[in-house]
Amino acid sequence: MVAKNRFRLTGVECVRFAVENLDEACRFASDWGLTYVVSSDPEVKIFRAVDGSEVQILTADPTRSDRTPIGNPSGLCELVWGVEDRDALQALADELGKDRRAEFDAEGVLHSVDDLGINLGFRVAQRRPVPYDVTRYNAPGHAERINRRAPAYKAAKPREISHVAIGVDDAGQAVQFYIQRLGFIVSDRYANRGIFMRCSPTGNHHHVFFMNGKQPGTRFNHLAFKVRDIHEVIGGGQHLDSLGWKTFAGPGRHTISSACFWYFQSPFGGAWEYAADEDIVTPEWEPQDFAAIAHIFSEWTFGLEKSDGTLKGPISASKEKTL
Ligand SMILES: [Fe+2]
Structure with missing residues (x-):
């Protein structure tokens, strides 16, 4: 068993979806409160949460393994994990390369696959927390929000x-x-x-x-x-x-x-x-x-x-x- 967080993993960086209906999927992502970001590849639509967490959306193509969703006509086609630095990426490449594909693309993202056939990616984390005014709650004997109304939201803005x-x-x-x-x-x-x-x-x-x-x-x-x-x-x-x-x-x-x-x-x-x-x-x-x-x-x-x-x-x- 490997040491706890030997690869300095940080969390889910990006979820890549291949879908039947690209326009509908993009409308949902936008309605969800994610921000559309222009991509260098016009076939890949990128939407981001506030901290840079990313959803990538492209049209499903069963002739290409990197655009074939798992299980359903629309679904996940790659799960990209963040790591702290390039050394961790290389250590992952060395480890995974022992028994499966482990290839870097031109942007430095490492691509591999798990034992179930789920495509995995790894990249140096781009997520950055953005400061905000954290909601305060009043409880009996613990007044934390004084002379201020509680927040209300007309729509979500996922962090x-x-x-x-x-x-x-x-x-x-x-x-x-x-x-x-x-x-x-x-x-x-x-x-x-x-x-x-x-x-x-x-x-x-x-x-x-x-x-x-x-x-x-x-x-x-x-x-x-x-x-x-x-x-x-x-x-x-x-x-x-x-x-x-x-x-x-x-x-x-x-x-x-x-x-x-x-x-x-x-x-x-x-x-x-x-x-x-x-x-x-x-x-x-x-x-x-x-x-x-x-x-x-x-x-x-x-x-x-x-x-x-x-x-x-x-x-x-x-x-x-x-x-
Ligand atoms: Fe959940």
């Missing part, structure tokens, strides 16, 4: 990518490559049916979640973005709802990771999630196995009646049509 969730046949097996070769750490689990992992000992509760899917095969499940607070989760979700995008689940609050969430069906072959107030952990964090507890998806949820996505709740556009 950064949080994590990616991928449906697989056997999560317990899927995580082995990440643990043994890349030094990922298990943060929490549902036995071997769903495993939350982080790429670095300190930081986000999870950067990737492998879960046993209802259907056989490997496929993109969802991509989560951090927003500033629960008010932005709600404001962003209401904005998406008003534009006609359909809720997948939420708003609600996760039991694991503590995040407040709102998921929407997207043109990317899975859902996108707004998330706020996720757990931040250190090496002292003790992973827990939630397998003995059924339906641990949320502490509470509006709109989601069953875990199969059947919706019932006070969300206008989303209850018009069943999934």
Whole structure:
């Protein structure tokens, strides 16, 4: 097993999607609150969160492995991880090159693949936190916001990518490559049916979640973005709802990771999630196995009646049509 964070991984830098309907996907990314950035390659549409986390979108092309989504006609075609420096990139190339492709492109991005066939990229991290006025909360005996109104949001402006969730046949097996070769750490689990992992000992509760899917095969499940607070989760979700995008689940609050969430069906072959107030952990964090507890998806949820996505709740556009 490799040492914890031998490769100085920092998180998800970029998620590359290959989609059937490029225009619709770009409209969703823009409505989501990401900023369009002109790309040097006109076939690749780039959208960024505030810190530089990136989504790249291109038209699916099954004749090219780098433009073939996993599992669905639209979906993930590469997951790009950040590392702190070029030495770490080279160390990764040396490690992965032992038994699989590990090639640098002209821009210095290392491309490889995991044991399930998911294309992986690695690049020196470009994400940079941008300072902002953190929301203050008043609690009995703890006045933190004085003579100031609480923030309200007409739409979300996601700060950064949080994590990616991928449906697989056997999560317990899927995580082995990440643990043994890349030094990922298990943060929490549902036995071997769903495993939350982080790429670095300190930081986000999870950067990737492998879960046993209802259907056989490997496929993109969802991509989560951090927003500033629960008010932005709600404001962003209401904005998406008003534009006609359909809720997948939420708003609600996760039991694991503590995040407040709102998921929407997207043109990317899975859902996108707004998330706020996720757990931040250190090496002292003790992973827990939630397998003995059924339906641990949320502490509470509006709109989601069953875990199969059947919706019932006070969300206008989303209850018009069943999934
Ligand atoms: Fe999530």
